[in-house]
Amino acid sequence: xxxxxxxxxxxxxxxxxxxxxxxxxxxxxxxxxxxxxxxxxxxxxxxxxxxxxxxxxxxxxxxxxxxxxxxxxxxxxxxxxxxxxxxxxxxxxxxxxxxxxxxxxxxxxxxxxxxxxxxxxxxxxxxxxxxxxxxxxxxxxxxxxxxxxxxxxxxxxxxxxxxxxxxxxxxxxxxxxxxxxxxxxxxxxxxxxxxxx
Numbered sequence: 056x057x058x059x060x061x062x063x064x065x066x067x068x069x070x071x072x073x074x075x076x077x078x079x080x081x082x083x084x085x086x087x088x089x090x091x092x093x094x095x096x097x098x099x100x101x102x103x104x105x106x107x108x109x110x111x112x113x114x115x116x117x118x119x120x121x122x123x124x125x126x127x128x129x130x131x132x133x134x135x136x137x138x139x140x141x142x143x144x145x146x147x148x149x150x151x152x153x154x155x156x157x158x159x160x161x162x163x164x165x166x167x168x169x170x171x172x173x174x175x176x177x178x179x180x181x182x183x184x185x186x187x188x189x190x191x192x193x194x195x196x197x198x199x200x201x202x203x204x205x206x207x208x209x210x211x212x213x214x215x216x217x218x219x220x221x222x223x224x225x226x227x228x229x230x231x232x233x234x235x236x237x238x239x240x241x242x243x244x245x246x247x248x249x250x251x252x
Contacts, residue, residue, distance in 0.1 A: 058126070059119035063157070064094040067244065071095075071156065071187055072102055074238050074246050078183060079106060084150040086111060086177070088170060089158035090135055093123030099154075100132045107131050109148055111138035141169040145177055153178065156187040159223065160205075163214040168226060175230025178251040184232055186247045187240070190220045198243040223247065 079085065083106065090096050090110035100108040110120050112135055120135045136146045140162070153174050159167050174184050189201050196202040196217070205217045224234055224247075232249035240246055 058122045059092040059116075061092045061094060064092060064098075067156075067187075067240075067242070068095060068098050070241050071246065072099060074240070075099070075154065075185060076103060078185060078248060079103060079152055082106060082152045082183065084148070085109065085152045085154050086146070086148065086150045088138065088140065088153060088155040088174075089161075090120050091116060091157075093120035093135075095156055096120065096132055097123050097127040097129065100129050101127065104131055107133065107150075109133045109146070109150060110135040111146065113137070113139050139166075140173055141166045145173050150177065150182070151179070152183040152185065154185045154187075159186060159188055159190075159218045160208060161212075161215055163212075164218075167218060167223070171223070171226035171230045171232075175227075175232060175251065178232075180251055182251045183235075184227070184249045184251070186223070186249075187244060189217050189244050190223065190247070191217050192220050194219055201243050220245075220247070 085106055086109045087096055088111055090112045093110065096108055096110045108131055110133060112120060114137050117135045124132050137143055201217060208215045227249045232251050235250050236248045238246040
């Protein structure tokens with residue numbers, strides 16, 4: 056099969072790597088929630104060879120993820136586990152970090168709640184949750200382009216949309232996590248870094 060491809064993955068991967076390479080320097084294993092095409096997984100796993108990179112997504116994305124993983128042939132990636140954050144059993148794996156990119160605004164709100172709850176249960180103390188994407192602050196867009204993007208998302212699926220940082224942080228705190236840092240990223244994106252208490 057032809058590998059799936061996302062241009063935005065190529066555009067944002069180096070900026071994300073610049074941040075997570077420091078944050079994950081002393082970590083051992085990462086679960087990526089919503090691996091999508093698989094592009095991020097192979098790129099980050101290649102650049103961060105000390106990490107074991109577990110991919111996951113809904114079953115319909117697995118063949119595409121596997122095509123990227125198989126072509127890359129890296130020793131530190133794992134085939135995708137089926138993970139619908141609301142309905143699947145979460146994988147029984149030992150990881151000290153969770154990474155997810157561009158998922159919270161695609162998911163319905165009940166799925167966002169389930170993701171935070173699941174991450175909180177999966178991680179032990181001092182483990183990290185890194186969430187990349189666009190976020191609102193105080194119910195306000197950070198740019199006109201984010202407002203337009205949110206309109207596009209809601210036209211596609213009324214239950215999706217750019218999430219408010221305060222709401223996400225409340226979910227994180229309820230799941231036993233504490234915000235460590237909020238990183239500003241290019242093109243009006245952020246990386247939110249929580250640590251399990």
